[in-house]
Amino acid sequence: xxxxxxxxxxxxxxxxxxxxxxxxxxxxxxxxxxxxxxxxxxxxxxxxxxxxxxxxxxxxxxxxxxxxxxxxxxxxxxxxxxxxxxxxxxxxxxxxxxxxxxxxxxxxxxxxxxxxxxxxxxxxxxxxxxxxxxxxxxxxxxxxxxxxxxxxxxxxxxxxxxxxxxxxxxxxxxxxxxxxxxxxxxxxxxxxxxxxxxxxxxxxxxxxxxxxxxxxxxxxxxxxxxxxxxxxxxxxxxxxxxxxxxxxxxxxxxxxxxxxx
Amino acid sequence: xxxxxxxxxxxxxxxxxxxxxxxxxxxxxxxxxxxxxxxxxxxxxxxxxxxxxxxxxxxxxxxxxxxxxxxxxxxxxxxxxxxxxxxxxxxxxxxxxxxxxxxxxxxxxxxxxxxxxxxxxxxxxxxxxxxxxxxxxxxxxxxxxxxxxxxxxxxxxxxxxxxxxxxxxxxxxxxxxxxxxxxxxxxxxxxxxxxxxxxxxxxxxxxxxxxxxxxxxxxxxxxxxxxxxxxxxxx
Numbered sequence: 097x098x099x100x101x102x103x104x105x106x107x108x109x110x111x112x113x114x115x116x117x118x119x120x121x122x123x124x125x126x127x128x129x130x131x132x133x134x135x136x137x138x139x140x141x142x143x144x145x146x147x148x149x150x151x152x153x154x155x156x157x158x159x160x161x162x163x164x165x166x167x168x169x170x171x172x173x174x175x176x177x178x179x180x181x182x183x184x185x186x187x188x189x190x191x192x193x194x195x196x197x198x199x200x201x202x203x204x205x206x207x208x209x210x211x212x213x214x215x216x217x218x219x220x221x222x223x224x225x226x227x228x229x230x231x232x233x234x235x236x237x238x239x240x241x242x243x244x245x246x247x248x249x250x251x252x253x254x255x256x257x258x259x260x261x262x263x264x265x266x267x268x269x270x271x272x273x274x275x276x277x278x279x280x281x282x283x284x285x286x287x288x289x290x291x292x293x294x295x296x297x298x299x300x301x302x303x304x305x306x307x308x309x310x311x312x313x314x315x316x317x318x319x320x321x322x323x324x325x326x327x328x329x330x331x332x333x334x335x336x337x338x339x340x341x342x343x344x345x346x347x348x349x350x351x352x353x354x355x356x357x
Numbered sequence: 358x359x360x361x362x363x364x365x366x367x368x369x370x371x372x373x374x375x376x377x378x379x380x381x382x383x384x385x386x387x388x389x390x391x392x393x394x395x396x397x398x399x400x401x402x403x404x405x406x407x408x409x410x411x412x413x414x415x416x417x418x419x420x421x422x423x424x425x426x427x428x429x430x431x432x433x434x435x436x437x438x439x440x441x442x443x444x445x446x447x448x449x450x451x452x453x454x455x456x457x458x459x460x461x462x463x464x465x466x467x468x469x470x471x472x473x474x475x476x477x478x479x480x481x482x483x484x485x486x487x488x489x490x491x492x493x494x495x496x497x498x499x500x501x502x503x504x505x506x507x508x509x510x511x512x513x514x515x516x517x518x519x520x521x522x523x524x525x526x527x528x529x530x531x532x533x534x535x536x537x538x539x540x541x542x543x544x545x546x547x548x549x550x551x552x553x554x555x556x557x558x559x560x561x562x563x564x565x566x567x568x569x570x571x572x573x574x575x576x577x578x579x580x581x582x583x584x585x586x587x588x589x590x591x592x
Contacts, residue, residue: 140545145544145546146544147546149373173530182438186441186445187446
């Protein structure tokens with residue numbers, strides 16, 4: 097009987113070892129030799145599965161640079177938007193580089209680094225349409241992806257006569273605009289840039305910006321050393337031009353001035 | 358292996374097939390662990406369920422009722438996402454998936470086996486007692502060999518359910534066939550649209566489940582199907 101209890105106790109203690117150790121701060125990452133970084137599961141050009149079966153994108157390249165500068169192995173963890181903060185809080189990942197915008201709500205749970213990628217959501221349409229503010233959307237059909245930043249903003253600011261059609265995801269919104277179902281496309285600048293590249297004959301241009309929402313790297317609360325390191329990394333890569341190279345590669349635009357936290 | 362597939366099917370199909378097939382091994386491992394662990398615990402629960410002691414029976418009843426009522430998805434959520442949130446510490450998806458599937462399997466298998474044992478006429482138990490055998494001896498020598506024939510088909514049927522149940526583990530980030538397949542289906546790569554990837558995955562799941570059903574048929578022939586065995590003599 098005692099032997100049974102003793103063996104069970106040993107098994108329980110051993111099982112605890114299966115729970116991953118908290119490799120949260122910089123010294124833990126360096127000593128464990130691996131950094132786990134969350135990247136977008138499917139949000140090109142920030143992160144998506146490439147034809148080679150590996151994840152690729154702006155965020156993935158930034159993650160690779162970080163691992164190289166730290167001198168550790170990189171473990172990419174593709175995540176959905178909802179999983180970004182929980183994974184960080186429970187130590188499943190050490191950093192979140194996943195086109196994450198900073199707002200006070202999120203700042204209650206995690207820390208943000210300085211901005212590393214540009215992102216704004218805006219209204220896009222062909223050159224012949226004279227639109228320069230939400231008021232000009234009167235009487236036009238607007239297509240956007242439901243539940244996004246631009247959805248929240250435009251619902252507030254658009255005039256009553258503007259018809260807003262919400263789609264389930266970016267792909268559906270773009271398809272609707274391409275087929276002429278909607279007159280005006282409201283989405284993120286990178287999504288519009290990708291659309292432009294694939295459909296240059298549409299000739300869409302930016303009409304007005306709805307919200308500037310640059311992307312920040314997420315760090316777990318309390319990992320002060322890691323946060324400082326990431327900020328120095330971003331500064332170094334911005335001044336050195338590596339981020340600019342990546343921006344031109346993935347977004348087709350130069351890296352604009354980004355806010356520093 | 359991956360080069361061979363790429364050579365045969367070209368990119369990205371070859372790479373996708375390789376990744377799907379490598380992920381299938383984790384589906385197989387998880388199913389095997391769930392079946393073995395669930396079988397072990399289910400066996401214990403079955404014993405408790407048919408035991409003479411009232412409290413053991415009640416406990417086993419409650420256990421079976423509880424874990425048959427809770428959806429597998431909820432078990433996975435609670436162990437894979439709820440516990441990490443509460444404890445603030447990450448739980449390995451393997452541990453969470455194994456625990457959830459084992460508990461789920463144990464509840465259902467316990468009920469199947471209880472039904473099989475109780476289908477044996479009570480005359481068998483009485484005959485065993487008349488020979489002076491005790492509970493476990495009767496179970497081992499008389500009841501279980503007969504109950505095996507009855508339990509075979511539902512048990513294998515449930516093991517097929519376990520294989521399909523592992524596909525839910527993608528929710529907690531478990532890297533099995535379903536997770537990798539979903540990732541490819543969502544990827545903006547030509548040639549990996551959902552209507553290509555999902556039928557492929559269905560084929561792989563079929564290839565996993567079909568041999569199990571055939572094996573069950575073979576075992577039933579070996580052991581003699583129920584219709585062919587004469588009914589046990591009752592007093």
